[in-house]
Amino acid sequence: MIETLTEFAKDVRDGLSKDNKTLPSRYFYDEIGDDLFVKIMDTPEYYLTDSEMEIFTDRTDELVKLVNFDRKFDLIELGAGDGTKTIHLLKALPKSNFKYIPVDISSNALDLLSQRMKKAMPDLEIETRNLEYFSAIKTTESENPKLVLFLGSSLGNMLDDRAKEFLSQLAKCLRKGDKVLLGLDLKKSADIILPAYNDAQGFTREFNLNLLRRINEELEADFDLSKFEHQPVYDETKGIALSYLRSTEDQTVNISCLGCTFSFAEGEVIHTEISRKYDRPLVDQLIESTDLEIEAWITDSKEYFADIILEKH
DSSP: OOSSOOHHHHHHHHHHHSSSOBOOGGGGOSHHHHHHHHHHHTSTTOHHHHHHHHHHHHSHHHHHHHHOOSSOEEEEEETOTTOTTHHHHHHHSOGGGEEEEEEOSOHHHHHHHHHHHHHHOTTOOBOOBOSOHHHHHHTOOOSSOEEEEEOTTGGGGSOHHHHHHHHHHHHHTSOTTOEEEEEEEBOOOHHHHHHHTSOTTOHHHHHHHHHHHHHHHHHTBOOOGGGEEEEEEEETTTTEEEEEEEESSOEEEEETTTTEEEEEOTTOEEEEEEEEOBOHHHHHHHHTTSSEEEEEEEEOTTSSEEEEEEEEO
């Protein structure tokens, strides 16, 4: 057993030791996970990408008017990913009026994003941050106003209490007049939402199983991936989609770096991801104890997705 456990190792140990086993979704993202997620976003079932992309392409001028400042500002994107949507906004903004600061826990994603942006916009002032979100915001020490982007309904990967705390902490990192552009997936019927988390090509399945592969490779475990299946569920009343990895038989898994063995009963699940769906009353509840106020609520033509502009008062 290694003397000093990494954060990954601790989270795996703690999550698999619970009565209801869980693994944090942030560990989906390594080089393989990044590539799989790009493939997921390109599937016809994953409406979220197209819906938010429609807002960024068809309503770009409106977004620019709402988020631009009358002087130079710092545009900080949390969980920047590949920047496919963001680039439409960046190209529409006055080139000398902002510095782009993409933040991501995946250094691989940041490297790819930086190369892509420099090729598409050679004059773009860009400064990548491979940091935790709030640390990245706090270490942006300029006196420039800030626009924080948190797109793709990433907030939906948190339970409501955690999302409320996240927005509260985000507000504390901002000054009066700073803005947030927040992407949120809206409540819809199960026949639209469930296929988005169970695409026909199996990329979402592989994305979830990538967690077990990472544990095998990085923590010297012996998960047999063929003995787990991807299981998404959606509660239409609550507006909550959940992803699980389900054990298909009774089995034990050894994780050498932890010096631990974990038992799985047939049908037992590991919770890997939550994807919250929103409406206006829920968003109002989440920001009621912050200094953030909704300045605009922009949806795609089907009203599947919303990009909302919050301003700190």
